[in-house]
Amino acid sequence: MNLFEIPVPLELAPLEMAPLEMDWGWGLMMTGVGMSVVFGLLALLWALLHLIARGDEWAARRAARAEAAAVAQAPAPKPVAAAPASPTVTIADPDGLDDDTIAAIAIAVIKHADVRRKQAAPEMRANAPGSQLWASRWVAVGRGLQNTPWRRR
Amino acid sequence: MNLFEIPVPLELAPLEMAPLEMDWGWGLMMTGVGMSVVFGLLALLWALLHLIARGDEWAARRAARAEAAAVAQAPAPKPVAAAPASPTVTIADPDGLDDDTIAAIAIAVIKHADVRRKQAAPEMRANAPGSQLWASRWVAVGRGLQNTPWRRR
Amino acid sequence: MNLFEIPVPLELAPLEMAPLEMDWGWGLMMTGVGMSVVFGLLALLWALLHLIARGDEWAARRAARAEAAAVAQAPAPKPVAAAPASPTVTIADPDGLDDDTIAAIAIAVIKHADVRRKQAAPEMRANAPGSQLWASRWVAVGRGLQNTPWRRR
Amino acid sequence: MNSETLRLLLDGVNNLSWQSMVMMAIGLLLIWLAIAKEYEPLLLLPIGAGAILANIPLSPLVGEHGALTTLYNMGVENELFPLLIFIGIGAMTDFGPLLENPKMVLLGAAGQFGIFLTLLLALALGFSQPQAASIGIIGAIDGPTSIYVSNKLAPELLAPITVAAYSYMSLVPLIMPPVMRLLTTKKERAIRMPYSSREISQRTRLLFPIIVTLVVSILVPFATPLIGMLMLGNLMRESKVVERLTGAASNELANVVTLFLGLAIGSTMMGERFLRPATLFIMGLGLIAFVLDTAAGVMFGKLLNVFSKGKFNPLIGAAGISAFPMAARVVQKEASRENFDNFVLMHAMGANAAGQVASVVAGGVLLALMGAA
Amino acid sequence: MNSETLRLLLDGVNNLSWQSMVMMAIGLLLIWLAIAKEYEPLLLLPIGAGAILANIPLSPLVGEHGALTTLYNMGVENELFPLLIFIGIGAMTDFGPLLENPKMVLLGAAGQFGIFLTLLLALALGFSQPQAASIGIIGAIDGPTSIYVSNKLAPELLAPITVAAYSYMSLVPLIMPPVMRLLTTKKERAIRMPYSSREISQRTRLLFPIIVTLVVSILVPFATPLIGMLMLGNLMRESKVVERLTGAASNELANVVTLFLGLAIGSTMMGERFLRPATLFIMGLGLIAFVLDTAAGVMFGKLLNVFSKGKFNPLIGAAGISAFPMAARVVQKEASRENFDNFVLMHAMGANAAGQVASVVAGGVLLALMGAA
């Protein structure tokens, strides 16, 4: 249906038409049937959403039950000995680094690894370094994921 | 007009054609009329640009006059008392932080807020964190702006 | 060839067809000729790749020879004087900064310049600051490079 | 320079009609609304530009070989563009608030009354049945649905209907509040509703688009394109395994298609077709559709309030009109006007997402009842 | 509400056939494989969605004016989409490992035996000559090549062939290892191969796509579209002067085309055309093609082993089947199973890149021998 071939109904002059001829029956039928169908469909959808939600709850309950059973089956953990005077774990480090320093280094290392990971395989890059435009590392990661189908992201 | 249906004028052999038959009149007419129209149109454009620039100047003058009037109408500010011996404002901070430290913290806080703002609604993200590819936060901001039509960016 | 106009051969029922009528000759011809051509083409490709590799090696050898010649032609460097007792260069800095500090500052300045460079001409930006979406600086750089055709990237 | 050359050069000025000048003025108005008022600029700016470029006298951009007509044939005539935009909308929409509160689905249905009431009014004004149905669909308050349905039923009215739909959609924050205040008491607006967020499993998020597609499409085949594309986008989003496609659908593709769609629709705003009393009636009926939708939503909210013994805030009903996510924000704003810390946004978002689905369903039902394909 | 209206409303349900229900179930299965198993989700999800949307009874998305049919006509019928995807693949592929080890080219050739052996089997099962050739091309183990060739030779089989190609391609890590272990001895798998990386000059990287295009295209004109587009993408990548085009080809364009291609192919999975014994045969023959390809590759590797006096690890032959770069990784995994620090990845990548080129060449040769254009 090409718009430019449609004969434009220039004679359409709404107000001049006799409103008496209007098909009220058709209009009311449309309204009645239309809104009934819309309400009916969405009510059906509501029922289905309820069913899915039930499924979720049931799955959650089953998981909880399974966990409880696992806990029950597991040997009761030995009662913890009375807390000694100084309960805090201290990482003995021969280099003489204290805990805070080790924690800071750990975070720095993790962060560094994260940054390196994001930069990904630089030899796959089609673009100049510094360009964030095409981010072909994302492509690389995408292809990689496609090629190891059993690892969940 | 499909190129591949055009009969290729293989017989076109420019040098063999009699240059005497050339329609100098047509060519000169094209040159004359063409350059006149181009110059005429661009001169018209120049005039219009001038008018717009005038409008700008006029708007600027009116704004300046309005400002001047506002200043005139406003009550004259009380004369500032003679500067005391030590005019520098010092933020008295009970925690003992000096001005520079407070300024540094303020800038850090502003920067942090800015970063957070840019990250925007993370739940709207369709992509893995770290991906700058689709930047769906931009989409989110775009839709948000569309939905609050009266706030100027 | 419009798929939706293709008469779907519903009568195609492979197992009912008499396998005896099968054109083994055609199939074997296809296999023989097909694999021969594939192998032949790829062998030809192999030969050509070899030729290119030879070209590379030849170019490398020529470059090495040219370099050697240049070294030979160049006047022999004067023998370095016996190393003095304290050979390390020390940047004497009137402000009292030691070498490590100066190196750190130098790297910071280079990094800063690099960041500024990447931000490029901000007036060319069509987008809000902070948007990495369109990265129009890349466009700017691209156009710039097009306009200075003799500078290698 | 002979007279023929002169005629060629003045052809444009000679063919300047009052209609083309009025249409260019309307195009400028749309651009002004888009830029100065930021009313749905992504569509109104291209529509305005398209209207101007199409109404330039003798414009080579429209007609059999015109570039804007090419864009029209490429994606509007065959309904491809609105459907592609629906993939992007689906990829950008989070149906979580609806999944947390499935009963909000009914509010979405209530927000479609305006469609049919407007249809009746349009019939009364003398429009033909397909035209009346197309005008009614403005009441779906959903741009691509309006374009899709009116293009099927009454393509000669596509331009005014699209302009009405997008103009009023950007005016939702102005149109809704008076209606909401008129129909509710201060006490009703102040009703607080408890909100117990529950975690929606990944499984539910994936099942939702699939089930909606199957149920709606099988029962109302005419709704298949609309609901199918919307839910395809949402499935891609929730699957989390095709980020490349989700990103392309909600960014590059959506942007390019939006630009083309706006230009193509603007190019159909030709003077002799647009400048008719019908257009004025459509603009008026469109406004009425928005008001009726809001009123129906609020009244349905009041009904729910009665059934729930006063625990349901009727304002939330108004969010069922779609216009996602703007309507939900307007509802929250009205609720917090009465009571600063009354937080009904999540309920409203649920109703709003339901309205999005219901609009598409209503569009399909309308097409089914008209028997058009 | 008269009976006519009721009939209109129940049209969808009335037209629900067992075929459409089975096809929708198959569509759901493909979507499940894509999301839950992440089997080639970028194509299987759109294909599954297309299959569901096309098999909704009375779906307006297919047929003369359907949007999915429009997508089909826009890029599948005229083979544009697979060719555009090839530009993107070329732009993403690094042929460096092949250029470092040119002799690996022959392994790529060996990995195409499966095509012709499967063709013979298909002939034996009663398929016509063009159909048998199309089924054989599944053995190219390369999605776009399969789509391109089967669309030329037997478009009525396009859907099952594409589904088979992409399904098995994602199963390569499951299909290959047993075949590789069956055909090689522990000792053979443990063979270590020296690797002397040599620098590949920019000149070589640029000459490679140009020479491959010229040689293959002139000798096998039917391969011109496939090899030309693949190598054009690679030339753009290696030229380093058209990053904007390289990026557009391997991102925006590839993403949008992948989405459209998947939907369009899914839309051809109509019940009465897909649910035939032929489809089952094709799925079976596709699996056989993958196994035969792997076996041929390994056997050719063993041949090279003999010629090189035991210095060639026959596992590397299996990487010649294309399925880039997945096959090379599987080979490396098998090799390091025997010997943790046996590193054959770079040799395997060379064979794998050769397989990519050889698949395209084989597709062209097949078309040439069929005399189709």
Add this chain to the structure above:
Amino acid sequence: MNSETLRLLLDGVNNLSWQSMVMMAIGLLLIWLAIAKEYEPLLLLPIGAGAILANIPLSPLVGEHGALTTLYNMGVENELFPLLIFIGIGAMTDFGPLLENPKMVLLGAAGQFGIFLTLLLALALGFSQPQAASIGIIGAIDGPTSIYVSNKLAPELLAPITVAAYSYMSLVPLIMPPVMRLLTTKKERAIRMPYSSREISQRTRLLFPIIVTLVVSILVPFATPLIGMLMLGNLMRESKVVERLTGAASNELANVVTLFLGLAIGSTMMGERFLRPATLFIMGLGLIAFVLDTAAGVMFGKLLNVFSKGKFNPLIGAAGISAFPMAARVVQKEASRENFDNFVLMHAMGANAAGQVASVVAGGVLLALMGAA
């Protein structure tokens, strides 16, 4: 293997003509210029690739169902691609320097003399009127304008004209300086011009594209597509409310269309059509057009110099040829050659932006005078 099979396999080699070999060599030359010399690589690389792929003997990429022909029909035949590129160019162009110095507009007009002088020369060489006009348009020194106009007037010359336009455009920094030095004295080149930057209001920036569109389009309807699309892009850019569209037009869309346009134009470089004396003449006339444009610009600059009593640097006239923003940089470079700290860049940028507008206007005027649509 019978003789028929052999014939099929050697079909390609048998059909290798000297024309196809020369055309492939020309394609390789264009690719070399693009990669090694970085001459407009974004277009010359795809054009070169298209030329090679189209001239492979029996290439299935061209012809009724060929993929490159499909691209040609999709966007070159109907002029869609150059117009879409114009939206992107408008979105990337800052007309600020022109708005600060409106009188520079006249310099843009002067830079179009080359068009008509070249037209006269082409007539003298025996080209037909439409062909001569198409060759003249190379003097617009604006790629999409050349493509648009020559495609309308003489599509059989599209390929050589496009190649000439883009080749010489990348050579602007080589072609212009000798002409500029020849026509100006050392003293003239050293003239310093004061520059008072004034703030351009947002209102002016928005009014500019609107007014230019209305004025030019109404007076020269044939220029509507070119000027309308260029200014639409600029309006989107300056509106600051449709960044998504601006970004899409100047990035994704522009990149994909550039690639397709290049390939499609390259595919029209068929041997028997391209390898004619006409092509050589066109290449020669194109170079003359560039020289004449530059000369006319400088001479007009000298005229302004006289009128302004020696205060106007005539070099700036040369920036009116368009070739945005390259020409302005060349002017600045020449000016600072004489006088290291003579900064005329902003004046030159104004003239350059005016040249961009004037080129489009001249294209429209040419079409109007030819009476073609």
